Amino acid sequence: MNIQLGDIGHIIQLAIAPVFMLSTVCTNLLVLLNRLARIIDRSRVLEERLDVAYNDTYMNELDVLYRRSHLINVAIALATACGLFVCLVVALLFVGDAANVTLDKAIAGLFIAAMVCLIGNFGYLLREIFIASTFMRAHRHMRHIERTPN
Template identity: 40%
Template sequence: MQFSPAVSTIADTIQLSLSPVFMLAGIGALLNVLAGRLARVIDRARELEQLHPRSTGPEHDRYVWELRILDRRMKLSNIGMLLAVSSAMITCAVVALLFIAVLGRFHIGRYVAVLFILAMVLLTSSLLAFLLEVRASLRANRVRVELLEKR
């Protein structure tokens, strides 16, 4: 007789997979934020690239300085997105492996745990890249001292 898991076994597996699925929702939200920030950085870089050739003196130096920060922000956003997508893919593999383990009666809990830990490390690294990108944006968006009127 062929093995057919009980509905309760499938229901238990679905319950086990809920945490990784919620994690996927969070990763999706993070990717949305990162993509939005990257789009704004790209728009600003394009604007400065048009102003750059026509500028001279301190204005030119300011554009170069800001373009360097924007370049760093683009790199950090891309790294964050790569790490988040990698985390999401591994999380999907965790969910699939949970079902494969139940349906095939495989004892692969250790591998599932290691993959889930890897997904969390990648997600944490993505959040770190996001934090560094935000810090870089704050550096670029401070009000210049020469514009502040001291009393």
């Protein structure tokens, strides 16, 4: 198990792309967590208002917020799984070289799994954004109708 300095340098070069991907996943997680925090804050406000008096508008908005939070939670789970797979890819790059074992298929499989999770993550985020935008437009339209004199 004699590791040459050039071998370590080559492994580090191979690990750079997954590490950049990991950085992107972490940034994406921050976005998702911020969106979830805003959803939770708005839900708490509406639930407090509902404690005072029942309102169909608040209930409808809460339903939308619950759907959005579910989508964000799935996106967070997928992004986290993606990050885990990328970390495993980097670890296997070093372990495979240190143990002088070929782990190409395992590394490729984990990288593909990471990409599938990342694609799913973006899909759920996009769906959540569409729901938020649709609700915002519908809410604005309803407020316009309510304020328009007959």
